[in-house]
Amino acid sequence: MLSVKDLSVMFQTRRGAVDAVRGVSFDVAKGEILGIVGESGSGKSVTSYALMRILDAGGMIKAGEATYSGVDLRRAAERDMRDIRGREISMIFQNPRAALNPIRKVGHQIEDVLRQHAQATRYDARGKAIAAMEAVRINDAQARFDAYPFELSGGMCQRIVCAIALACDPKLLIADEPTTGLDITTQKAVMDLVSGLIRERDMSSILITHDLGLAAQYCDRLLVMKDGLIVEQGDPAQIFGQPAHPYSRKLVDATPRAGASVRDLLPAEARSAEPRMLATDQPLVEVRNLTKTYAGKSGPVHAVRGISFTINRGQCVGLVGESGCGKSTISEMLVRLLDPTSGQIKFDGDDIAKTPARRFARDSRRADIQMVFQDATDSLNPRHTARQTIAEPLRRLARMRGNALTTRIEELAGLVGLPLSLLDRFPHQLSGGQKARVGIARAVALDPKFLILDEPTAALDVSIQAVVLNLLVDLRAKLGLSYLFVSHDLHVVRLLCDHVIVMKDGQIVEEGPARDVMADPKDPYTKSLIAAAPTPPERAGDTAPTQLETKNAQHLAVHDTRAS
Amino acid sequence: MSDITPADLPRQKGTLDHILYVLRANPVTLIAFGMFAFLILSALFGPALVPYDPLATNAGNALQPPSWAHWFGTDQIGRDVFSRVIVATRLDLTISVAAVAISFVVGSVLGCIAGYWGGWPDIILNRFLDTIMAFPLFVLAMGIVAALGNSVENIIYATAIINMPFYARLVRAEVNIRRDAGFVRAAKLAGSSDMRVLATQIFPNALPPMMVQVSLNLGWAILNAAGLSFIGLGVSPPTAEWGIMVAEGANFIVSGEWWLAVFPGLWLMFAVFTFNLLGDGLRDIVDPRKRT
Numbered sequence: 001m002l003s004v005k006d007l008s009v010m011f012q013t014r015r016g017a018v019d020a021v022r023g024v025s026f027d028v029a030k031g032e033i034l035g036i037v038g039e040s041g042s043g044k045s046v047t048s049y050a051l052m053r054i055l056d057a058g059g060m061i062k063a064g065e066a067t068y069s070g071v072d073l074r075r076a077a078e079r080d081m082r083d084i085r086g087r088e089i090s091m092i093f094q095n096p097r098a099a100l101n102p103i104r105k106v107g108h109q110i111e112d113v114l115r116q117h118a119q120a121t122r123y124d125a126r127g128k129a130i131a132a133m134e135a136v137r138i139n140d141a142q143a144r145f146d147a148y149p150f151e152l153s154g155g156m157c158q159r160i161v162c163a164i165a166l167a168c169d170p171k172l173l174i175a176d177e178p179t180t181g182l183d184i185t186t187q188k189a190v191m192d193l194v195s196g197l198i199r200e201r202d203m204s205s206i207l208i209t210h211d212l213g214l215a216a217q218y219c220d221r222l223l224v225m226k227d228g229l230i231v232e233q234g235d236p237a238q239i240f241g242q243p244a245h246p247y248s249r250k251l252v253d254a255t256p257r258a259g260a261s262v263r264d265l266l267p268a269e270a271r272s273a274e275p276r277m278l279a280t281d282q283p284l285v286e287v288r289n290l291t292k293t294y295a296g297k298s299g300p301v302h303a304v305r306g307i308s309f310t311i312n313r314g315q316c317v318g319l320v321g322e323s324g325c326g327k328s329t330i331s332e333m334l335v336r337l338l339d340p341t342s343g344q345i346k347f348d349g350d351d352i353a354k355t356p357a358r359r360f361a362r363d364s365r366r367a368d369i370q371m372v373f374q375d376a377t378d379s380l381n382p383r384h385t386a387r388q389t390i391a392e393p394l395r396r397l398a399r400m401r402g403n404a405l406t407t408r409i410e411e412l413a414g415l416v417g418l419p420l421s422l423l424d425r426f427p428h429q430l431s432g433g434q435k436a437r438v439g440i441a442r443a444v445a446l447d448p449k450f451l452i453l454d455e456p457t458a459a460l461d462v463s464i465q466a467v468v469l470n471l472l473v474d475l476r477a478k479l480g481l482s483y484l485f486v487s488h489d490l491h492v493v494r495l496l497c498d499h500v501i502v503m504k505d506g507q508i509v510e511e512g513p514a515r516d517v518m519a520d521p522k523d524p525y526t527k528s529l530i531a532a533a534p535t536p537p538e539r540a541g542d543t544a545p546t547q548l549e550t551k552n553a554q555h556l557a558v559h560d561t562r563a564s
Numbered sequence: 565m566s567d568i569t570p571a572d573l574p575r576q577k578g579t580l581d582h583i584l585y586v587l588r589a590n591p592v593t594l595i596a597f598g599m600f601a602f603l604i605l606s607a608l609f610g611p612a613l614v615p616y617d618p619l620a621t622n623a624g625n626a627l628q629p630p631s632w633a634h635w636f637g638t639d640q641i642g643r644d645v646f647s648r649v650i651v652a653t654r655l656d657l658t659i660s661v662a663a664v665a666i667s668f669v670v671g672s673v674l675g676c677i678a679g680y681w682g683g684w685p686d687i688i689l690n691r692f693l694d695t696i697m698a699f700p701l702f703v704l705a706m707g708i709v710a711a712l713g714n715s716v717e718n719i720i721y722a723t724a725i726i727n728m729p730f731y732a733r734l735v736r737a738e739v740n741i742r743r744d745a746g747f748v749r750a751a752k753l754a755g756s757s758d759m760r761v762l763a764t765q766i767f768p769n770a771l772p773p774m775m776v777q778v779s780l781n782l783g784w785a786i787l788n789a790a791g792l793s794f795i796g797l798g799v800s801p802p803t804a805e806w807g808i809m810v811a812e813g814a815n816f817i818v819s820g821e822w823w824l825a826v827f828p829g830l831w832l833m834f835a836v837f838t839f840n841l842l843g844d845g846l847r848d849i850v851d852p853r854k855r856t
Contacts, residue, residue: 366753369753371749379746393754396754397755
């Protein structure tokens with residue numbers, strides 16, 4: 001149905017021409033779901049934009065052919081392309097909130113597409129739009145028709161985007177990272193819905209994602225892309241079981257999965273023995289009946305409702321829950337950026353909740369409690385170089401200056417595996433993984449006792465996530481840190497944590513040793529979280545017990561340079 | 565891996581290199597900086613270099629058209645127009661730079677307070693700014709000068725007051741969107757007080773849009789000062805100032821002595837044009853993201 005031959009796309013930039021896609025060929029058959037997997041910068045999104053002819057300014061198709069049911073997509077007139085877009089080929093974009101017009105009712109946005117393609121008239125558009133909303137299983141579509149995007153949850157917005165994309169019964173659906181940024185249960189719901197609709201309507205689809213596990217679960221065939229080239233293609237079971245290309249093997253390794261330890265995420269040659277953790281039973285942080293209530297427009301909003309837990313010295317505790325469960329509020333309160341409504345936070349025996357957050361910046365315990373932020377880009381000042389960023393806590397709290405400061409910064413850069421030559425770069429000149437390292441270096445600069453990790457790998461590619469998670473494991477062993485690891489992904493939490501707390505609606509629904517909670521979840525909510533994670537096909541190597549792997553592990557440094 | 569190896573990019577260059585790069589990359593910026601340098605040089609050295617004393621009258625040589633001796637001609641009491649135009653640069657630039665500096669500083673401080681803490685200071689400030697902006701700004705400036713008296717300082721204060729709301733609004737918006745940014749929270753974890761976070765982390769990020777505003781405002785402030793002088797509410801004669809010269813020369817256009825008003829007017833236009841062109845270049849220079 002869609003046939004692409006030797007497609008090359010280049011971008012004209014300030015530093016000359018950049019080849020984003022370098023000769024890609026593939027076909028999509030009728031009724032097939034094709035997965036394109038690759039990390040950021042691999043050219044997977046650009047390929048789809050080129051097919052739709054919606055490349056950014058400066059981008060152009062340099063060579064190759066793309067034919068869709070006999071139409072030459074490369075040479076078709078813009079008028080014809082307008083008819084094809086939405087009508088024949090439609091797209092679901094990554095960020096549903098950005099893809100929807102924020103000041104237009106969602107129902108009208110669906111009507112727009114229908115009327116643009118003459119699928120509805122002014123009189124029956126409303127009814128057809130509501131039917132389209134019902135097709136994507138939106139309950140109470142009549143009422144939701146008049147909602148604005150900001151009134152809907154992320155998952156609901158993505159359903160609206162799907163409704164828009166499917167409204168005109170296209171033959172081919174291109175989904176570009178449709179679930180990135182959504183909660184894991186929402187991801188499952190949206191993916192099940194989309195793949196169900198595709199099968200039902202006998203459509204074809206291209207699913208673009210960085211998550212190999214997700215692609216393997218929903219696609220009939222996978223393409224693995226790297227640097228604008230297809231390095232491997234085949235059916236998911238084969239790519240997972242017997243990856244032929246070293247890059248696909250690395251991606252397969254880096255995908256968190258049942259039974260794998262954190263070291264298993266690294267390529268085989270970079271694995272070293274996992275360091276021994278010295279978790280004690282002396283409590284370091286004791287949280288007692290912590291609550292946080294915000295004054296909302298319609299009455300008080302209870303973000304956190306009476307939570308108690310303990311983190312021992314050297315322990316890593318995972319805090320898991322979906323967005324809105326109060327886990328970020330808890331981490332903000334523990335790190336003393338936010339004052340609790342009531343309750344105690346005992347750190348080393350003292351109640352630190354007594355010191356208001358405003359004055360805690362000058363408190364003597366400030367250096368002991370630090371945090372690694374979720375979004376590495378957002379947490380670095382765009383006007384400060386990496387060196388200035390790491391220097392900030394050292395200057396302010398340790399009063400370091402001159403040579404001592406320089407030495408310490410370089411020591412920290414070595415510790416987190418950041419090449420010294422990158423220290424004088426600004427954040428926009430660093431990659432995602434490098435920015436994460438700068439953020440970690442800043443957090444451990446003052447030798448804290450307690451580190452809060454707020455989804456530190458959420459914005460990273462899987463292979464970088466693997467490296468950063470291993471770095472965190474090494475740092476914990478080396479510096480004797482205690483972690484609170486906040487995440488929505490139980491499979492990532494399991495890799496790092498000894499103890500897991502599962503939260504829902506501001507309350508703890510289940511807690512216990514990580515192994516037990518994962519193996520035998522008691523609460524239905526925990527069960528649904530575990531079930532929602534993508535289940536990639538079994539790997540040949542993974543069936544072997546992990547003890548065997550540790551025994552055979554080679555003692556190689558984990559601070560691999562490939563991530564830098 | 566998708567990361568870039570160190571060898572791929574040249575090492576971070578200094579600020580001077582960056583300025584040179586911006587000038588080279590954009591010819592308009594280069595021209596604007598050349599014009600700006602000319603204005604600065606006229607302001608600094610003009611009074612020492614001009615051929616005639618701008619205040620010396622010579623009744624026998626009045627209203628002469630442009631010639632080799634008097635490039636821009638002479639006025640109704642025989643003063644050399646060229647000397648007066650060049651000498652006036654210093655006064656006009658001083659007024660606009662001082663006025664913009666005052667509104668920049670006051671507007672930034674007010675905008676930071678309102679944007680960072682919000683609450684009632686924010687509400688009060690916003691209503692106060694609305695009040696100022698509700699007046700026709702030139703009329704407000706006229707009122708201020710009329711009330712305080714004709715002097716250079718009062719022109720500066722009046723110009724500063726009518727420009728201030730724009731800076732306060734801009735800074736407030738820029739501070740507000742960064743108030744809860746990750747790097748701000750990280751700075752607090754590093755032991756920085758609110759004041760320090762505001763001054764070292766948030767405010768510098770507002771500089772790029774501020775620079776565009778500054779350069780547009782410099783031109784606008786010159787026009788404003790000249791306008792006040794033109795209607796007799798500014799600098800008083802016989803001081804050389806573009807606005808007064810245009811005002812005085814306007815009387816003679818009808819009788820054919822066009823050069824009295826045209827040359828100071830041209831210079832005024834040149835200065836405003838320079839500042840308008842300067843904006844984008846200044847923004848590129850203070851924005852680290854342009855350093856690739």
